[in-house]
Structure formats: structure tokens, C-alpha cells
Amino acid sequence: MERSLETQVSLAVEAWLRWVPRWEPATHRGRVAPCRRCLGSPILAAAGIGANVPHGVQHGLSTRIKAIVDAAVAAYTAVNLPMLQAELDQQSARNRARAYRPAEDLAPEFEGMPLDPEPVPGAPFLFTLAGLADEASAVLPPLPPLSDEAKAALRREVALADEYANMIGREICGLLLRHRLAVQSAISQYVEPQIEAMLAELTESLDSPFDPDTL
Secondary structure, three states, rough: OOOOOHHHHHHHHHHHHHHHHHHOOOOOOOOOEEEOOOOOOOOHHHHOOOOOOOOHHHHHHHHHHHHHHHHHHHHHHHHHHHHHHHHHHHHHHHHHHOOOOOOOOOOOOOOOOOOOOOOOOOOOOOOOOOHHHHHHHHOOOOOOOOHHHHHHHHHHHHHHHHHHHHHHHHHHHHHHHHHHHHHHHHHHHHHHHHHHHHHHHHHHHOOHHHHHHHH
């Protein structure tokens, strides 16, 4: 039986709440480019996750909610938008033909994140996962061209799909308001103490840059 949108949102939040106690601050260099999925997200705002919350914590919830929106749009497209569905089917078949697909089947906390760390000036990579994926895509034949009429019709269907996605997103924002207290409680219990400990450690290292025993 198909689950209601309310049930799907509740399950996504519950999964995120089970994951948050396992979150730890990243020890590698932070990302330079902001995450377009999380930056200014109304989904995160509705859930009560502020911009000062670490990105990894934000991303874990926004990705789970995005999966709900994507599934709803996919079902709507399959029934109502035949041209867009045909185009997506061709693209899916092309993607499945790639020999290397490093961005697939990732946990929600990592889906959509950069495949490679930020480069260090003067220390180039011998290879990157993103580069290998691009090479695998380059050997595939391109999708068949569309006529001008088909392109116009496809653009109209894409606009309809976007409108439906926005509608689902607004409904989900309303549903997330019911989970704000649980979300904020988890952040206060599991995330903020780790951030405070990091800041305290940094402050201590700045106040005492030298080991007094070595002086």
C-alpha cells in the first residue's frame, strides 16, 4: 500500500533522528562551494534547522526529504507527462550503461556531496572519482536529437513537473512543522555539545600556543 506523504515525512525524520547520535564533526577540509540543496532551504527552515547547524547534519535531512519529493514527481510524471518520461527513461538507460557510477547507492548523508576532496594548491590529484565518472560517460553515444516542436513540448512538461515539485515541497514544509521540537532537541543533545567542545579546544590551543613544559 502506498504510504501517505505525512507518513513518508515522519519516517524520514525518524530515520534522521536515529542517525544524528552517530554524527561527528568532519576532520577534513571544509567544502568551498556552498551546497545548493541545503543553502537557504525552506525544508530545513520548516524543520527548525538553522544556517548555523553543521552542513553534514543539514544534508542528512534535506536529502531524505528530497527523495520523497523526487518519488512524488516521478509518479506524477509517469502518469501525466509522457514526453518527459520518455526522455528520463532514455537518460536512465544511458546512465545504467556507464561502466563506473560512483555517485549511486550512497547513504542519504553522502548523496549529492562532492565525490572528491577539495584540491590542495600545489598538490594535484593523480586522478579523481568525478573525472573517472566523466570518462565513463564520454564513451556513451549521445541521446537522439529533438525537433524544435519536441523541445518546446518538453519544456512545457518540465515546467509542469517543477510546479508539482514546488507544490509537494510546500506541503512537506507544513508537515515538517510538527517535527520541529524533536529535530531541535536532537541538535541540542547530540550536535551542539560536540561543536562547543571543538570551540573550547580551539580556544585553549590559542590561549596556550606553547607547551609550558618545553619553555
